[in-house]
Amino acid sequence: MEVEERLVNLVKDCYNRVDYCIGYPVCQYPNISGFGEWYAKTGLCDIATNNAGNPFGEEQLLLNTSMIERDVIKTFAPLYGVPKGQEWGFVTNSGTDGNMHGIYFGAKKLQKATGMLPVVYVSKEAHYSSYRICDVQNLETRLIDYDEYGRMDPESFRENLDPSKPALIVFAIGSTFMGATDDQDAIQKVLEEKKPIAVYKHLDAALFGGYLPFTEYKDIVNMEKRGYDSIAISGHKFLGIDEPCGLFISRKEILEAQNEFKVAYLNSDMPLISCSRSALAPLKFYWILNNIGIEGFEKEAQLMLDNTNYLQARFDEIGWPAWHMPYSNTVFFKRVPEWVRQKYCLANGFIPEYGGELSHIVVMQHVKKSIIDEFISDIQKK
Ligand SMILES: Cc1ncc(COP(=O)(O)O)c(C=O)c1O
Numbered sequence: 001m002e003v004e005e006r007l008v009n010l011v012k013d014c015y016n017r018v019d020y021c022i023g024y025p026v027c028q029y030p031n032i033s034g035f036g037e038w039y040a041k042t043g044l045c046d047i048a049t050n051n052a053g054n055p056f057g058e059e060q061l062l063l064n065t066s067m068i069e070r071d072v073i074k075t076f077a078p079l080y081g082v083p084k085g086q087e088w089g090f091v092t093n094s095g096t097d098g099n100m101h102g103i104y105f106g107a108k109k110l111q112k113a114t115g116m117l118p119v120v121y122v123s124k125e126a127h128y129s130s131y132r133i134c135d136v137q138n139l140e141t142r143l144i145d146y147d148e149y150g151r152m153d154p155e156s157f158r159e160n161l162d163p164s165k166p167a168l169i170v171f172a173i174g175s176t177f178m179g180a181t182d183d184q185d186a187i188q189k190v191l192e193e194k195k196p197i198a199v200y201k202h203l204d205a206a207l208f209g210g211y212l213p214f215t216e217y218k219d220i221v222n223m224e225k226r227g228y229d230s231i232a233i234s235g236h237k238f239l240g241i242d243e244p245c246g247l248f249i250s251r252k253e254i255l256e257a258q259n260e261f262k263v264a265y266l267n268s269d270m271p272l273i274s275c276s277r278s279a280l281a282p283l284k285f286y287w288i289l290n291n292i293g294i295e296g297f298e299k300e301a302q303l304m305l306d307n308t309n310y311l312q313a314r315f316d317e318i319g320w321p322a323w324h325m326p327y328s329n330t331v332f333f334k335r336v337p338e339w340v341r342q343k344y345c346l347a348n349g350f351i352p353e354y355g356g357e358l359s360h361i362v363v364m365q366h367v368k369k370s371i372i373d374e375f376i377s378d379i380q381k382k
Pocket residue numbers: 025094095096097126127129172174175176204205206207234235244245246
């Protein structure tokens with residue numbers, strides 16, 4: 001088969017399935033329509049760019065878009081309550097990359113302050129990337145039980161917390177399967193009681209971190225109000241970028257607490273784990289900020305949460321056991337027949353407290369009421 005024909009068929013297949021991809025937190029109506037045309041028209045498509053290094057650091061030697069990357073971070077930072085003048089962060093390769101940096105920077109900051117590496121505390125309901133990263137970084141990790149809402153259980157946290165060592169806590173702000181949001185205030189109370197020698201708090205907000213700032217629940221991800229140190233958000237989830245990327249948002253103080261990594265050939269301090277980074281991803285964030293904007297995101301978030309309630313109501317109407325947690329656009333339910341799971345690209349899970357075998361739908365922007373109705377009618381078929 002000709003190369004061209006193979007690609008055309010591949011794209012056709014994707015287009016045919018796009019409306020039915022409702023089991024994963026990917027926005028199938030990306031927010032960057034027009035970007036490709038602009039990329040070609042400006043001639044940028046004929047230049048190799050690279051944002052290696054810290055976008056807020058020394059002048060980069062490679063052709064880059066760091067100037068735009070700084071604007072992107074400075075525009076997003078107030079939405080996450082970063083104190084004015086303290087904004088720091090960068091555009092990541094993914095939510096996992098953001099978690100990688102949150103855990104790495106947290107561990108190094110705590111080690112510098114206390115001479116000891118921290119113990120990492122993370123809920124058993126959290127995304128596997130956090131445990132995997134702790135494994136890669138060789139950090140002692142304690143998995144904390146979750147409560148009936150899928151949140152890190154404060155009692156289990158209290159029992160596991162070792163105050164003689166620094167504590168690095170990874171909060172799940174929207175866990176992958178149940179859509180649970182850890183209660184930062186409840187965990188803070190335990191910290192105040194047991195007083196570990198030093199604390200770093202990182203939020204894994206891959207999905208919810210995209211939309212919460214545009215809802216009445218925005219304070220959950222407000223750094224000043226909640227007192228966290230860094231947050232990771234995926235760009236290809238709610239924010240609607242067409243390929244994996246993300247945001248890491250933190251404060252200058254966290255950067256300043258890192259070990260120096262002067263690299264002569266780059267004429268720069270290189271605090272990030274990866275060297276080369278995409279120069280296009282910051283442009284895509286810039287594009288969506290200018291074309292969708294706050295109002296556009298508010299409307300999308302509202303639509304998504306309304307459709308989540310619609311899906312829940314349809315389940316309730318037919319008596320199919322289904323649940324969704326506060327602030328969540330993820331509805332999990334008694335497992336559906338395999339042909340339905342395949343048609344809708346659903347993710348399966350197993351949670352004993354909710355009857356064991358389950359599936360879930362993540363109600364992203366493209367999950368329309370008509371698809372929800374079709375799905376409900378399919379699961380009623382004998
Ligand atoms: C809670 C949570 N954290 C992290 C990730 C990983 O994000 P990414 O796929 O952007 O690496 C996911 C992915 O679904 C997730 O649900």
